[in-house]
Amino acid sequence: MKNTSQTDASFPALSLEAHRGGRGLMPENTIIAMINAMKIEGITTLEMDTHITKDHEVVVTHDDYLSPAFMLTPEGKEIPSSDAKKYPIYGLSYAELSKFDIGTKYYSAFPQQRKIKTYIPRLEDLIDSVQAYIKANNKKQYFYNIETKCSEKGDNILHPEPGRFVELLMNVIEKKKITPYVVIQSFDKRTIQIIHKKYPQVKTSYLVNNKKSYEENIADLGFKPFILSPDFKMVDADLVQKAHRDGVKIVPWTANSSEEINRLKGLKVDGIISDYPDLLVK
Numbered sequence: 001m002k003n004t005s006q007t008d009a010s011f012p013a014l015s016l017e018a019h020r021g022g023r024g025l026m027p028e029n030t031i032i033a034m035i036n037a038m039k040i041e042g043i044t045t046l047e048m049d050t051h052i053t054k055d056h057e058v059v060v061t062h063d064d065y066l067s068p069a070f071m072l073t074p075e076g077k078e079i080p081s082s083d084a085k086k087y088p089i090y091g092l093s094y095a096e097l098s099k100f101d102i103g104t105k106y107y108s109a110f111p112q113q114r115k116i117k118t119y120i121p122r123l124e125d126l127i128d129s130v131q132a133y134i135k136a137n138n139k140k141q142y143f144y145n146i147e148t149k150c151s152e153k154g155d156n157i158l159h160p161e162p163g164r165f166v167e168l169l170m171n172v173i174e175k176k177k178i179t180p181y182v183v184i185q186s187f188d189k190r191t192i193q194i195i196h197k198k199y200p201q202v203k204t205s206y207l208v209n210n211k212k213s214y215e216e217n218i219a220d221l222g223f224k225p226f227i228l229s230p231d232f233k234m235v236d237a238d239l240v241q242k243a244h245r246d247g248v249k250i251v252p253w254t255a256n257s258s259e260e261i262n263r264l265k266g267l268k269v270d271g272i273i274s275d276y277p278d279l280l281v282k
Helices: 031-038 123-136 162-175 189-198 214-221 237-245 258-266
Strands: 015-018 045-052 058-060 143-148 182-186 203-208 227-230 271-274
Touching: 015 031, 015 143, 031 045, 031 123, 045 123, 045 162, 058 123, 058 162, 123 143, 123 162, 143 162, 162 182, 162 189, 182 189, 182 227, 189 203, 189 214, 203 214, 214 227, 214 237, 258 271
Parallel strands: 015 045, 015 271, 045 143, 143 182, 182 203, 203 227
Antiparallel strands: 045 058
């Protein structure tokens, strides 16, 4: 059933996005991170990553394997670096995956991150929690910027082939009736090409980190996406102007200092993704 009442959803004039829920502050890609980001006045968009489990659940997590850097086993033990590829997301059922702790271990890359025992959520459960928070606190609807974590070399090894990945993801999004508030992003152009063809009403974002020109990246993709999302270091006035002439928005990632954020705002980008969502609103 289509949620036609929301089809007029307008994208924020400046999309201020909590990367992985704001992993500089909270354990990444968790429900508690998303709720924390929504408590920061001015944040408009929750950015997150998705993978598929062995039993075809869509889960919110970034890495192909459970990371020794910030994960603990169900027994609370560290994962040795020698076991960095012992636990593939696609090789675990959700019941198995959910027992691992993603929030307790100190993570040196983000020393400010609060340490709270928590788990990798299903996308479905994360959406339920976000929507319940919005309703309970009379908040404006947030946007979801959802990345498909896949690549050609990982097909049927680390994730399903892209058509199946998209089908599983869109089943959740449509079931939860949030389609107008979703952007699907990926470095893997195949998934957003499928979205563009099969779900033309869904906003797409092409993630890039290369030395190609704006024109080359758009030609590579084969259509003009809603958003071109480059590494923040790629962004200059010329890129922004060319994209805007085409009606394409520029939402760079991942700017983590006030200087970087202010430079991008000065270039009139359409959004900024940051590990530190509190810096985006200062």
